[in-house]
Amino acid sequence: MKMITKGSLFLGLLTLFVFTTDGNAQLLKKLGKRAEKAAERTIERRVDKETSEKTDEVLDSILEPGKKGKQAPPTPPDQTGGQQGNTGNVPGVQGGSGNPDAGGPKTIQVYSKFDFVPGDKQLFFDDFANDFIGDFPSKWNTNAGGELVTLGDSPQKWLELKSGFNIYYVPDVPQLPEEYSIEFDIGAVGLDRQTSSTAKLRVILTDDDKFSPGNNFAFAEIPFCQYSEIGVTVENKINGKREIRSTVKADLRDEILENPHISIAVNKQRFRLWVNEVKYIDVPRLVASGAVLHTVKFLTNGFKDGKEQVFITNLKVAEGGVDxxxxxxxxxxxxxxxxxxxxxxxxxxxxxxxxxxxxxxxxxxxxxxxxxxxxxxxxxxxxxxxxxxxxxxxxxxxxxxxxxxxxxxxxxxxxxxxxxxxxxxxxxxxxxxxxxxxxxxxx
Structure with a gap:
């Protein structure tokens, strides 16, 4: 048996100390760079270089009449199709745990170049107002399960979407026309730097009204990963043949923690998607022509059961979206x-x-x-x-x-x-x- 001398033990501990210190230094350096990048992203979103102090005061008066200074978090809106207030990074689920607050509300100056226009003939809206907490909503279908919850202190109801293989959530939306818009809000808890790069919410337009992808479909995948920029993926199949699959570069790590509002516009074959005020997807021929894709579905993948939870609310589908x-x-x-x-x-x-x-x-x-x-x-x-x-x-x-x-x-x-x-x-x-x-x- 090899003897361990005091000298060799000291040398080993010294090496371990140096390695650990160097590792910590590298880690701190990386964390510093990430903090700097996060700050840059926040500044880019919230600062309009062309806005003067006078305009800022006017915008504050529009958002909060009679008030000055920093805008307070908004209360739930009285109109459909928009965010039901900004609850930040949801502080908790009824019966569950949440994440710390990660940001404040958006302002009008940020949205002043937002070019999404929803349809003008409402086909479907559900904020779950007529359903009970703990129940599965009456105007939805699924091949698995799910229940309505509240997040934090807000009375707003959210549907928890279970993650798993081919688990679909299908709202009772009438047959989709050729031109329409889809809007909804996303909530999530339990996300951290271990959240998988495969953790995504898929919004599917399909010719199947049950629980399969269908022979014709188009979908967009919204990423929830927190350790890397994953991007937004779009894919389609027309008559069983995939014609498009691409991933658009997008860093949504901050947005996904702040209950983002998702807007989708379908104008015949053209498919566009916005996360809050930013348009990430604009594909002119993603959707099969002739209103073949008549059903909308939601599917989640890659989330850790019991730890990471995804929610949806305020789903609005409207025909039109014309200029x-x-x-x-x-x-x-x-x-x-x-x-x-x-x-x-x-x-x-x-x-x-x-x-x-x-x-x-x-x-x-x-x-x-x-x-x-x-x-x-x-x-x-x-x-x-x-x-x-x-x-x-x-x-x-x-x-x-x-x-x-x-x-x-x-x-x-x-x-x-x-x-x-x-x-x-x-x-x-x-x-x-x-x-x-x-x-x-x-x-």
């Missing part, structure tokens, strides 16, 4: 429920800027056009309060057009109808969503 600029010029009037407000207030949600930006482009191009902006509410609350709120919301839209896009205030008038002119019933989330809208009328 509102042409419609306003040709018809002289448009109505949209894609302008979002905080619940019970006239505080604009940043996702509203896609529509407002298009309105500004019409006004800048057609200098002879003047518009009346008319707000409408659902029937929740009193008549007088709703009338007042509808007028304040119309004024908030006008203020955004004037302050952000430099439209002459004299070309815009405002009015509100409260709940007096519904276009649908007020007894369901879908009906209320249709009634909460803003009209633009050429004068």
């Amino acid at each position: 509102l600029r042409r419609k306003l010029i040709s018809e002289g009037k448009i109505s949209t429920n894609a302008i979002l407000f905080d619940s019970g207030s006239a505080n604009l949600q940043p996702q509203s800027m896609g529509v407002i930006r298009q309105i500004s482009q019409v006004l800048l191009q057609e200098s002879a056009i003047n518009l009346k902006i008319v707000g409408h509410t659902d029937a929740d609350g009193g008549d007088a309060a709703n009338l007042k709120l509808s007028k304040e919301r119309a004024a908030a839209v006008k203020n955004a057009l004037v302050s952000i896009y430099n439209i002459d205030a004299g070309r815009l008038s405002v009015d509100g109808k409260g709940e007096s002119e519904p276009v649908s019933d007020n007894n369901s989330p879908e009906g209320k969503a249709q009634n909460r809208r803003v009209e633009f009328i050429r004068e």
Whole structure:
């Protein structure tokens, strides 16, 4: 047996110490670089170099009328199709654990170049308002399981999507037309630097209405990995043959921790996808032609059971998504429920800027056009309060057009109808969503 002398033991410990110290130094160096990169990403998202201090003050007044300084986290909006408030990096699931807060709310200046426009004829909306916590939602189907939960202190309900081989979640969306939009919010808990590079949420458009990929499909995969930039992947099959599979470079590690809002626009064969205000995918011929892909599904892969959890809420599918600029010029009037407000207030949600930006482009191009902006509410609350709120919301839209896009205030008038002119019933989330809208009328 080989004897270990004191000298050799000391030399071994010294070597181990030097190696460990050097390793820690390398680790700290890497962590420093990652922290610096994360800070750069945050600054890039939140700073508009062309925005002056005066514009910042105006934007704050739009987001939080009557307040100055840093904007507070928004309350859940009273419009469908947008984020139900920014809950940060969800502090916990009812009965589970969560992650620390990782960021604040988005601001209008960031979204001022957001060009997504949702469809104007709602086909499906579900925020699970009529379902009970712990149940599987009544307007969905699955070949596995799932239940509704709340995250942290928010009353918003979320559907937990189980991860596994070919586990599908299929909302009861009517047959998809050739042109439509899809929106939803994502939540996640348990993510860390060990989260797999295969951890992804797949949004599938398919010709199969059950629990298989189908012979014709198109999908996008949103990554949840935290240790590397994975990118967004798109793939399709047309008549059983794959024609496209590609991964677009995208670093979504920060966004995925902050309950991102996902927007998808399908215009015949063209497929576009936004995460919050940024467009990552724009493929002109991803979707099979002729409305072959009539069903939307969700599938998750690569998450550790019992540790990493993925949730979805506020799913909205709407037919259309046409260019509102042409419609306003040709018809002289448009109505949209894609302008979002905080619940019970006239505080604009940043996702509203896609529509407002298009309105500004019409006004800048057609200098002879003047518009009346008319707000409408659902029937929740009193008549007088709703009338007042509808007028304040119309004024908030006008203020955004004037302050952000430099439209002459004299070309815009405002009015509100409260709940007096519904276009649908007020007894369901879908009906209320249709009634909460803003009209633009050429004068």
